[in-house]
Amino acid sequence: MNSAKHLLPLAIALHSATAAAADSVEEEVVVTGRAQEFYLESETRVGTKVATDIMDIPQSVQVLSAQLMRDQAARQVTDLYRAVAGVSEFSYSGVTFRGFRDDANVFYDGVRGDPYSGFGVPQLFNFERVEILKGPAGALYGGGEPGGTINYVSKKPRFEENTEVNLTAGNYDRLGGSVDTTGGLSESVAYRFGTFYEEQDSFRNNADAANQEVAGGLLFELAENTRLTTTFDYIEQDLGGNRLRGVPVDDDGNFLVDRSYNANEKGDFQDLEALVLQATLDHWFSKNLSLSTTLRQLDNERDQQYHESRGWVDVNGDDKEDVNDGTIKREYRKQHRQNAETSLTADFVYALDTASIDHQILFGGDYHKVDTEYDYFRARYEADGVVNLNIFELNYGETDPSTYNLRNMGSDGAKSDRYSVYLQDQMELGPLWSALVGVRHDTFEDTAKASGYRFEDNALVPRASLVFKPLDHTSLYLNYSESFNPIGLGEQEDVSEEGSLDPETGNQIELGIKSEWLDGSMMTTLAVYTITKKDVTMANPDDGGLDDGIPALINVGKVESQGFEATLVGDLSDSWTITANYAYNDTRMVKGAEGQYLINTIIENDRFSDRFANAPRHQAGLWSRYDFPSINSSIAFGADYVSEQFSFNGQRVKPFTVFDLSWSTAWNDTLVQVNVKNLLDKEYAVSGFNERNGHFPGDPRELVVQVTQNF
Template identity: 65%
Template sequence: MYNPTNTNTNSFHLQKYYVSRSFMKYSTLAIAVIGGLGASFSAVAEKQTDGENVEKIEVTGRAQQFYLDSNTRVGTKTDADIMEIPLSVQVLTHQLIADQAARDITDLYRSIAGVSEFSYSGVTFRGFRDDANVFYDGVRGDPFSGFSVPQLFNVERVEVLKGPAAALYGGGEPGGMINYVSRQPSFNEEKNITVTGGNFSLLGASTELTGAVTDTMAYRFGAFYEAQDSFRNNADSENIEFAGGALFALGDNTQLTTTYDYIVQNLGGNRLRGVPVDDDGNFLVDPSYNANEKGDYQDLEALVLQANLQHNFNDNFTFNGTLRYLDNERDQAYHESRSWVDVNGDGVADINDETIQREYRANEELSLTLDFVYDTTLLGLDHQLLFGGDWHNVETQYDYLRARYEADGVGNLNIFDLNYGETDPSTYNLTDLDRDGLKRDRASIYVQDKIAFSPEWALMVGARFDYFDEQSMDTDTEYNDKDITPRAGLIYTPTQETTVYLNYSESFNPVDSSDYEDAGVTPLDPETGNQVELGLKQSWLNGSIMTTVAVYQIEKENLVISNPDYIEGENDDVEPALINFGLVESSGAEFTLVGDVSDNISITANYAYNDTLVKEGSTSNTYDGTRFANAPRHQAGFWARYNLESIDSSFAMGVDYVSEQISLDGQRVKPYTIFDASWTTQWNAMLLSINVKNLFDKEYAVSGFSERNGHFPGEPREVVVQVSYDF
C-alpha cells in the first residue's frame, strides 16, 4: 500500500517534533490529572460499594429499547417527545451506533434522511452545503472543526434537526443541524474494556468506567486509542482520546455535571483530496491514489472542559445552564493537485501529459470558545415557556504558508507512474500569505412558548435576537450586525398515535469578514432563509414503531455575488464590488421509520427526495450556475437487526443508496448502493461483534470536488472485529 521510497526525512522529523511539543503542552498536567481522576474515582467507588450498598435511581424518561428513542431536547431545549414537536427530528441511539460499528459521523449518514457526504466533515443538508451547524450537548464548540471528521467514542447518541435552527441556535445554513450528546458520569456502576482489530492494520482499545464515589457524587472515565492504515497511498491515522468527569447531586433539586474531553488526532498523508476522474465519473487511476507525500500530515489537539448546572425551583420552573471551554490546535502540511503539465510538448497541458502540479501548505490554528445557555421552562395550565440566551466567543490564530509549482521547488507528480519521494518539502520556497485569523462575538436572547388550546391543538411560537461582531486580524476590518429570526409550528393531534404539524422557520448566516471588506461602499447584509414544512408523524404497534413523512420548501436569499456594474479603479466610490442578490429554492420530501418491532427485530429506514435550484443570481457550490454540486435527488438508507435469543446472538444488515451527483466542475458522480452486515455474539460478560462494511467491495465515489482534485473515493471492504468485556 505504501510507496517505500521516501526522502522527506527532514519534513518528517519536523512534523514529529511539533506534535511532540504540542502534545507535551497538555500531557504533563492533563494526562496526570485525567489518569489520577480515573484511578482515584474507580478506587473510591470500589471501596464505597464494598462497605455499603449505594443505590441511586436515575430518571431518564421512557425506557430506551434498541433503535427507538423518542425523547429529546433538540429543537425545543425542553424535554419533549418527538411526537409532540412540530419539527422533523431524528435520534440515532447508542445501540444503533454500536451495531453499525460507527467510529465517526460519516458511518451514520445512511441513517439520516436528507443528509449526504460532501467532503471531510461537510455535508449536503436538504440541498445546502454545511459544515458549521454542529453542536455538542446543545451548545457550540466543535473540537473537530475544519478538516477533521467528528469521532464517536465520547458520543452517547446523535440528534438531527431538519430545517432552519436559528430561532434557538443562531446563525447557519437553513438545511438543519447535528447535535452530539456526550457520554456522562453515572451512579450506575459499569466497567468495560474493548479491543478492536481489522484489515488495513486496524488496532485499537478502549475502556469505560462509571459508578458512585459517594452518595452524592458519581464519575466517568474513558480512554480510547486506535490506529489504522488507509487504502489511500501514504495515509494512516491515529486517534487518542481521554474523556470523563464527575456528577454532583447538590441536594434534591440541583445537579452539577463537569466533564472533560482531551483529543489527539494524527493523520498521516493528509489532507486527503480526491482521485481524478473523466467526465462520466470513471476513476482515471486506482482509488488508492493520493497527491500527498508520505511525510505530509494533519494533526489535531483539542481540550474541552464543560460544566452543566440543572436546578428545579419547583415542579413548574427549572433552570439548565452550560459553560463550555474549547482549546483547539491544528497543524497541517500537504500537497494538492493544481493543473496538468505539458510534459509531452504538444502545446496543451492535459491528461495526456500524465503529470500534475502541486502546491504545499502549512497552517496552525488556535480557537477558544465560551458558551452560556440559559434554559427555563415555566409550565402553566396552557403554556410551556422557554426563555434564555447565549454568548459565543471565538478567537483564531492562523498561519498560512504556500509553495507552488517547480519555481518554488515543488516537484510534479505523474499520477499514472507515481514518483513519490522525489520532492523535498524542506527545500521549498514557502510564502507567508499573511492570514492571521479572526475574532468573533455572538450574543443572543430567545423566547419560546408552546400553547395548548385543547388536547388536540397546540401552537409553538418563538424568536431569537442575535448580535454579532467580527474582526479580521489580517486587515483589522471589523463589522457588526444583528438579526431577529422567528419560528412557529402548529400541532394537531387527533389521536395519541397521530400528529400532523405545519411549521415556518427562518435562518440567517453572517457575512464572511473578507467579503465584508471586499464589498466596498455598501455594507453586505447576512444571508437569510425561510422554510415551510408540513409533516405527519405516526406511532404504530403500541409505540414500537414511529414514522415521519415531511414535505418542505426552503428559500435562501441575499446571496453574496459580484456586482456587474462595478469597475475597479473607476467607480469604487459609488459602486460596491460585492452585492446581496439572488434566490435559491430547495424543495423536497422525506420519510423515516424507526422502531423495535418486537423483542427480536429492530429497524431503521429512510428515503429523501430533494431538488435545489438557484432561481436568481449565482453562488458557489454550483456546477452550472443553477444546480448545487453534491446534492443528490434521491437517497435511501436501511438497517435491520434480528436477535437470535437461542444462541445469544444478533445479525444485522444494511444498505445505503445515493443517486447521481455532479461535482463542482460538472463531472458526473455515479450513483451507488453499498451493503453492510454485522454479527454479534454474547458469552456471559463478553461480547464479540464482527462488522463488514461495503460487503461486496464496490468501487465508488461518495461525492465530487474539482476537476483537478477529482472525486472522493468511498472506502473498500472493511472488516472490524471487536471484543468487549464487562467486569
C-alpha cells in the same frame, strides 16, 4: 496549548482511582447480563431546547442511539450519514443537508464549540447519541445554513456502577481499545472516566490515522433541587497524508487511477489537539420554574502540511492542460490554526397552566466568543521547488519540503462575538391541538486582528408551528422556520469601502405526519418541505475594480430546495429492530447575477448550471438487526443508496449502493461483534470536488472485530 502526546500514565492513574471507588461499593452491584437495546428514542431537546416527546415536535427530527452506533461499529460521524434522511457526505465531516452544503451547524450538548473544526473528523467515543434537526433552526440556535443542525450529546457521569472495556481490530492494521467507567464516589457525587485510542492505515497512499481521547467528569448533587455536571474532553487526532483530496476522474465519473491515489507525500499531515471543559448547572426553583445554564470552554490547535493538486501540466506547449500525460502540478501548504472559544447558554423554563391553554415558556440567551489565529505559508509549482506528480507512474519521494521556497501568505486572525436572547412558547390548546411560537434576536460583531476592521449586524428570526393529533398515536404538523447566516469577515472587509453585505437568510415551510405503530414500539415520519434561501452573496458583474465605488460582492442570489423525506425506526417484534429512510431533494438556484454562480453550483462544459454540487436527488438507507435470544446472538444487515451527483466542474458522480453485514454473540457480560462494511467491495465515489482534485472515493471492504466486556 501544550502538547500532551502520551497520556497513558494519566489514564492509568485516573482509571485506578475510579476503579478503587467502584470496588468500594462492589457488593451492591448485581450482574444480570447484557441485554440488547433497540433504536427508538422517544424524547429529545434538539427541536425545542426542552425535553419533548418527538411526536410533539413540529419539525422532522432523528435521534441516532448509542445502540445503533455500536451495532454499525461506527467510529466517526461519517459512518452515520446513511441513517439520516436528507443527509449525504460532502467532504471530511461536511455534509449536504437538504441540498445545502454545511459543516458549521454543529452543537455539543446544545451549545456551540466544535473541537474538530478545521477539517477534523468527529469521533464518536464520547457521545451517547447524535440528534438531527431538519431545516432552519435560527430561532433556537442562531446563525447557520437552512438545511439542518447536528447536536452531539456527550456521555455524562452517573451513579450507576459500570466499567466497559472494548478492544477493536480490523484490516488496514486497525487496532484500538477503550475503557469507560462510571459510578458513585459518595451519595452526592458521581464520576465518569473514559479513555480511547485507535490507529489505522488507510487504503489511500501515504495516509493513516491515530485518534486518542481522554474524557470524563464529576456530577454533584448540590441539593435536592440543584445539580452541577462537569466534564472534560482531551482530543488528539493525527492524520498522516492529509488533507485528503479526491481521485481524478473523467467526465463520466470513472476513476482514472486506482482509488488509493493521493496527491500527498508520506510526510504530509494534519494534526489536531483540543481540550474542552464544560459545566452545566440545573436548578429547580419550583415545580413550574427551572434553570439550565452551560458554560463551555474550548481550545484547539490544528497544524497542516500537505500537497494540493493545482491542474494538469501542459506537455504539448499549446497552453492547454493535458490530462493524457497524467502529470499534475502541485502546491505545498503549511498552515497553523488555533481557536479559543467560550460559550455560555442560560435557559429558563416556566410551566404556566391557565384555564384553557397550558404553556411551557422558554426564555434564554447565549453568548459565543471566538478568538482565532491563522498562519499560512505556500510554495507553488516547480518554480518554488515542488516536484510535479504523475498519477499513472507515481513518483512519490522526489520532492523535499525542506528545500521549498515558502512564501508567507499572511496571518488572518479574527475575533468574533455573538449575543442572543430568545423566547419560545409551547402551548397545549386542547386534547387535539398544540402550537409553538418563538423568536430570537442575534447580534454579531467580527474584528480582523491585522487591520482592525470591524463589522457588526443583527438579525431577528421567528418560528411558528401547529400540531394536530386526530388520533392518540398520530400527529400532523405545519412548521414555518427561518435561518440567517452572517457573511464572513474577509468578504465584508473586501467591500467595506463600497457597502456592507447583509446576512444570507432562509425560510422553510414543512408539512409532516408522525405516527406510532405496534403499541408505540415503532415511529414513522413523513415530511414535505420547501426552503428558500435569499440574499445569497455573489460577485457583482458591474464591479470595475478597487476604489470604483461599486461593491465587488452583492446580495442577489436566491436558491430553492424542495423535497420529501420518510423515516421509520423501531421494533417490528421483540427480536427484530429496524431503521430505514428515503429522501428526495431538488435544489436549484433560481436567481443570480448574470454570468455568476454560487460555491455550490456547477460549471458544465464551461457553462453555468443551476444544479447544486453534491446534492443527490435520491437517497435511501437501511439498517436492521434480528436477535436470536436462545443463543444470545444477532445478525444485522445494512444498505446505503445515493443517486447521481455532480462535482463543481460538472463531472458526474455515479450512483452507488453499498451493503454492510454484522454478527454478534454474547456470553454473560462479554460481547463479540464482527462487522463487514462495503460487503461486496464496491468501488464508488461518495461525492465530487473539482476537476483537478477529482472525486472522494468511498472506503473499500472493511472488516471490524470488537470484543466488549462489562464489569
